Amino acid sequence: MKIALLGYGKMGKTIEKCLLENQEHQVVLKINSGNRNSITKDELRTADVAIEFSQPTAAIDNIRYCFEAGVPIVTGTTGWYDQIESVKQWCSEHNGALVYASNFSIGVNLFFELNKRLSLLMKPRKEYEPFLTEIHHTQKKDAPSGTAITLASDLLINSTTKSRWVNIKDTPPHSKAANPDELIILSRRQDDVVGNHSVEYRSAEDRIEIRHEAFSRDGFAKGALAAAGWIRNRKGCYTFSDIMESI
Numbered sequence: 006m007k008i009a010l011l012g013y014g015k016m017g018k019t020i021e022k023c024l025l026e027n028q029e030h031q032v033v034l035k036i037n038s039g040n041r042n043s044i045t046k047d048e049l050r051t052a053d054v055a056i057e058f059s060q061p062t063a064a065i066d067n068i069r070y071c072f073e074a075g076v077p078i079v080t081g082t083t084g085w086y087d088q089i090e091s092v093k094q095w096c097s098e099h100n101g102a103l104v105y106a107s108n109f110s111i112g113v114n115l116f117f118e119l120n121k122r123l124s125l126l127m128k129p130r131k132e133y134e135p136f137l138t139e140i141h142h143t144q145k146k147d148a149p150s151g152t153a154i155t156l157a158s159d160l161l162i163n164s165t166t167k168s169r170w171v172n173i174k175d176t177p178p179h180s181k182a183a184n185p186d187e188l189i190i191l192s193r194r195q196d197d198v199v200g201n202h203s204v205e206y207r208s209a210e211d212r213i214e215i216r217h218e219a220f221s222r223d224g225f226a227k228g229a230l231a232a233a234g235w236i237r238n239r240k241g242c243y244t245f246s247d248i249m250e251s252i
């Protein structure tokens with residue numbers, strides 16, 4: 006598979022490292038902010054799939070450019086999901102192909118399923134207060150993380166006490182939300198943390214917690230590569246959870 010790396014930072018380089026371990030794959034383009042505007046659609050078409058890990062303000066433009074060039078795209082960039090409906094419409098108009106996910110790690114996607122199951126079990130247990138925490142490296146631009154938003158959104162579907170999430174940065178855990186119907190996401194930034202997420206439910210008597218910790222970026226890269234192989238000959242707009250059982 007020939008891959009264009011749209012975004013050649015921490016994730017782009019990790020994907021390249023994982024690609025080089027497999028002789029069947031080849032990186033044909035490495036794109037960052039410096040050369041993005043000089044890349045033509047013809048050049049982009051030398052790739053079978055583009056894998057996009059750039060930044061929130063760049064992702065939408067990159068996705069659209071791939072649709073226009075007719076190149077399937079996998080994007081892990083977060084922080085743009087408020088525009089997902091426009092992206093789905095462009096995908097349909099251009100007969101494009103996209104897989105997007107707030108997290109491409111298989112482990113995190115299993116964690117998403119655990120979170121949904123736990124939220125169902127907790128549905129009648131109003132004495133438990135839910136609370137989310139995410140910790141990432143200090144260069145991360147968006148907060149809360151896309152992964153934390155996915156966890157919060159899935160939890161809220163089954164919650165009878167919370168109706169929306171609020172983000173609180175770097176304050177002590179278990180501080181009170183302004184309104185009792187708000188689910189707190191605590192976002193913390195610490196050097197060299199790849200990505201930690203926890204979901205906890207606390208009552209006066211005890212605490213239940215599920216937690217995921219990424220040891221490296223390799224899990225995200227391997228999931229994105231698997232998604233690239235899957236979308237290569239398909240059309241349409243998918244999330245990683247749509248395809249996880251088939252990869």
Ligand SMILES: NC(=O)c1ccc[n+]([C@@H]2O[C@H](COP(=O)([O-])OP(=O)(O)OC[C@H]3O[C@@H](n4cnc5c(N)ncnc54)[C@H](OP(=O)(O)O)[C@@H]3O)[C@@H](O)[C@H]2O)c1
Nearest residue numbers: 012013014015016037038059063081082083107108109225
């Ligand atoms: N979904 C997941 O599994 C997952 C996992 C990890 C990270 N992420 C997300 O992926 C994104 C990238 O993470 P990262 O850690 O790799 O960030 P990073 O190290 O800051 O790298 C970002 C890269 O994007 C490039 N870039 C900036 N503007 C661009 C543009 N218009 N077109 C193409 N490339 C452009 C940057 O180039 P310059 O250096 O020239 O500015 C840099 O190479 C973030 O949104 C992060 O939250 C998602």
